Amino acid sequence: MKELQYPFDVEYILTKKKRIRRQLLADNSKRIKKKIAILGGYTTNNIKLILELFLLNYGIEPEFYESEYNQYYQDAMFENSELENFKPDIIYICTSNRNIIRYPSIQDSNDDINLLLQDEKNKYYSIWDSISSKYKCPIIQNNFEMPFYRLLGNKDASDIHGKVNFLTRLNMFFYEYAQNHDNFFICDINYISADYGLKEWSDPFYYHMYKYALNVNAIPYLSFNIANIIKSIFGKNKKGFVLDLDNTLWGGVIGDDGKDNIVLGPEESEGQVYLEFQKYIKETTQLGVILNINSKNEEANAMEGLSHPDSVLQKDDFVCIKANWEPKDKNLKEIAASINILPESLLFIDDNPAERYIVTEHVPGVIAPEIGEVHQYIQNIDRGGYFETTTISSDDIKRNEMYKENIKRAELQASYDNYSDYLLSLEMHSTIKPFEAIYMARIAQLTNKSNQFNLTTRRYSQADIEKVALDKDYITLYGKLTDKFGDNGVVSVIIGHKICGECHIDLWIMSCRVLKRDMEFAMMDALVKQCKEANIKNIYGYFYPTAKNAMVKDFFEMQGFVKIAENENGNTKWIFSIDDSYKNKNSVIKVEE
Amino acid sequence: MLREEVYCKLNEVFQDVFDDEDIRVEDSTTADDIEDWDSLEHINLVVAVEKKFNIKFNMGEVNKFKNVGEMVDIIISRI
Numbered sequence: 001m002k003e004l005q006y007p008f009d010v011e012y013i014l015t016k017k018k019r020i021r022r023q024l025l026a027d028n029s030k031r032i033k034k035k036i037a038i039l040g041g042y043t044t045n046n047i048k049l050i051l052e053l054f055l056l057n058y059g060i061e062p063e064f065y066e067s068e069y070n071q072y073y074q075d076a077m078f079e080n081s082e083l084e085n086f087k088p089d090i091i092y093i094c095t096s097n098r099n100i101i102r103y104p105s106i107q108d109s110n111d112d113i114n115l116l117l118q119d120e121k122n123k124y125y126s127i128w129d130s131i132s133s134k135y136k137c138p139i140i141q142n143n144f145e146m147p148f149y150r151l152l153g154n155k156d157a158s159d160i161h162g163k164v165n166f167l168t169r170l171n172m173f174f175y176e177y178a179q180n181h182d183n184f185f186i187c188d189i190n191y192i193s194a195d196y197g198l199k200e201w202s203d204p205f206y207y208h209m210y211k212y213a214l215n216v217n218a219i220p221y222l223s224f225n226i227a228n229i230i231k232s233i234f235g236k237n238k239k240g241f242v243l244d245l246d247n248t249l250w251g252g253v254i255g256d257d258g259k260d261n262i263v264l265g266p267e268e269s270e271g272q273v274y275l276e277f278q279k280y281i282k283e284t285t286q287l288g289v290i291l292n293i294n295s296k297n298e299e300a301n302a303m304e305g306l307s308h309p310d311s312v313l314q315k316d317d318f319v320c321i322k323a324n325w326e327p328k329d330k331n332l333k334e335i336a337a338s339i340n341i342l343p344e345s346l347l348f349i350d351d352n353p354a355e356r357y358i359v360t361e362h363v364p365g366v367i368a369p370e371i372g373e374v375h376q377y378i379q380n381i382d383r384g385g386y387f388e389t390t391t392i393s394s395d396d397i398k399r400n401e402m403y404k405e406n407i408k409r410a411e412l413q414a415s416y417d418n419y420s421d422y423l424l425s426l427e428m429h430s431t432i433k434p435f436e437a438i439y440m441a442r443i444a445q446l447t448n449k450s451n452q453f454n455l456t457t458r459r460y461s462q463a464d465i466e467k468v469a470l471d472k473d474y475i476t477l478y479g480k481l482t483d484k485f486g487d488n489g490v491v492s493v494i495i496g497h498k499i500c501g502e503c504h505i506d507l508w509i510m511s512c513r514v515l516k517r518d519m520e521f522a523m524m525d526a527l528v529k530q531c532k533e534a535n536i537k538n539i540y541g542y543f544y545p546t547a548k549n550a551m552v553k554d555f556f557e558m559q560g561f562v563k564i565a566e567n568e569n570g571n572t573k574w575i576f577s578i579d580d581s582y583k584n585k586n587s588v589i590k591v592e593e
Numbered sequence: 594m595l596r597e598e599v600y601c602k603l604n605e606v607f608q609d610v611f612d613d614e615d616i617r618v619e620d621s622t623t624a625d626d627i628e629d630w631d632s633l634e635h636i637n638l639v640v641a642v643e644k645k646f647n648i649k650f651n652m653g654e655v656n657k658f659k660n661v662g663e664m665v666d667i668i669i670s671r672i
Contacts, residue, residue, distance in 0.1 A: 043633075
């Protein structure tokens with residue numbers, strides 16, 4: 001829903017939130033259901049209501065537990081059967097500097113203040129430890145916003161007696177915890193409040209009047225940020241940019257103005273702004289954001305522009321370049337198809353509102369943010385939270401490379417008549433093993449990101465994955481694939497549940513970037529081997545259709561399973577009986593187990 | 594602005610906040626007359642009224658509204 005995209009209209013959201021909710025729920029789209037517990041240090045009602053809107057808009061249907069007013073500590077630390085029965089998928093601790101028990105006073109010694117700091121730190125650390133051991137779910141915690149007055153004036157920042165200093169040091173302890181705990185995320189209200197304007201954000205009126213520790217008008221910004229963290233945890237980030245060229249990456253029209261006359265570079269102010277924007281786009285590739293071009297231009301002219309001496313972005317930074325006169329919605333769909341990702345995981349950036357309209361009208365789910373004037377591009381994209389980062393896996397960092405390698409593979413394939421000759425020429429090596437600690441983040445991420453090659457579309461948090469890995473009743477397998485062009489990283493995951501001496505496949509997923517490489521056969525071989533070792537004779541497969549996984553409808557049949565049940569929703573159940581004559585199906589990948 | 598005009602805009606606010614197009618308020622309307630009007634919704638209502646008329650209530654005023662009529666009195670004195 002456009003009204004919920006950044007930059008949004010706060011007044012509209014605040015006054016019409018009930019109607020917005022009604023409209024979102026009426027669109028009948030399929031959403032994943034998640035249970036979110038909000039443990040508040042102040043009133044959280046509106047934060048919850050507006051968070052619900054943003055989550056619904058991201059395809060997540062939340063169910064909430066909300067602590068009684070200012071009961072975050074009690075709810076976290078003591079016996080709480082209601083919260084235990086609720087079984088949260090996420091716990092959000094919504095506190096503010098209003099919850100600080102005691103600030104330093106001017107008479108306090110350094111030691112006194114260190115003790116105060118330790119007390120506050122220990123209080124929060126014990127809350128988080130207690131919650132994570134009890135609920136094993138991701139935790140989102142507000143850091144502290146700066147105080148709304150400064151007793152010492154500017155010295156409040158540097159003097160150990162200052163509140164600014166105290167809160168800053170406390171925040172550092174929060175970050176230290178975040179750095180050492182995978183399932184712990186900071187909601188950076190220190191930044192959000194500064195961005196909003198601290199004076200407005202912490203207007204004491206709202207605390208004394210309604211016990212909100214922030215301005216009610218600022219709540220949509222807080223809720224939006226929480227929603228971004230949550231959708232990122234559940235793998236709903238965008239994966240790449242599709243960028244226009246003229247008046248987006250540089251000023252002017254390359255086809256008319258020529259390379260020497262487009263506006264780009266440090267010589268004058270407008271050129272500097274485009275240069276800064278290009279640097280920002282380039283920076284996002286460090287997070288694994290993939291770059292593509294969709295421009296109405298002759299291809300030769302587009303290349304000419306990218307070879308401009310001040311262009312930070314070069315031809316090689318892009319995975320797919322479409323510079324032609326086709327409609328941009330058609331180009332965008334082709335870009336998505338050629339790199340094997342869903343169109344809706346791409347973000348379309350174009351200065352022209354008409355192009356944005358055509359693309360969003362014809363490609364459902366694609367977002368084309370209102371980027372404003374060129375000096376506003378970065379702010380409008382960055383604050384949209386499209387690439388909100390909760391984990392940085394090494395695969396993310398390499399993603400651009402991987403997609404480029406894929407294009408090289410496609411070129412190689414074109415030179416072989418026989419497909420298995422081509423596969424052999426790739427010199428593929430695979431590691432297929434039970435889940436290992438270093439890959440937990442990537443495995444969880446894959447379970448949340450894979451939509452197409454996904455038989456059951458079950459989602460797992462990292463905590464879930466860690467739990468399954470330790471459980472003797474489960475067979476777990478991850479598969480990595482390397483070939484002569486590069487390392488694809490972890491690309492496939494199987495979770496099998498052992499029940500009464502039989503194996504039920506809870507999850508079988510594979511990244512679409514390794515389709516048609518026989519990796520699915522290598523995984524099958526490994527699964528059969530694991531089952532044999534556990535004396536399991538029968539493997540049951542399940543296929544649950546979604547709007548996106550039609551490509552694996554006949555997957556089990558292809559693997560030699562026999563269908564034994566089908567219901568009216570198209571859910572199918574399959575059986576594979578292992579006998580001694582099982583021959584490995586994969587012959588093109590060298591597997592290390 | 595005439596009292597009628599204030600009521601015209603005020604009804605829109607109530608209809609939005611409570612998502613009910615049939616709501617009409619008058620001087621004597623109180624929280625008891627509208628099912629969802631609890632203390633949490635009261636916050637949303639006050640913020641929405643402030644936005645609609647581009648005014649700010651002070652703390653004493655927000656605490657003292659006995660009925661819609663008193664709110665309208667303050668709105669009229671402010672605009």
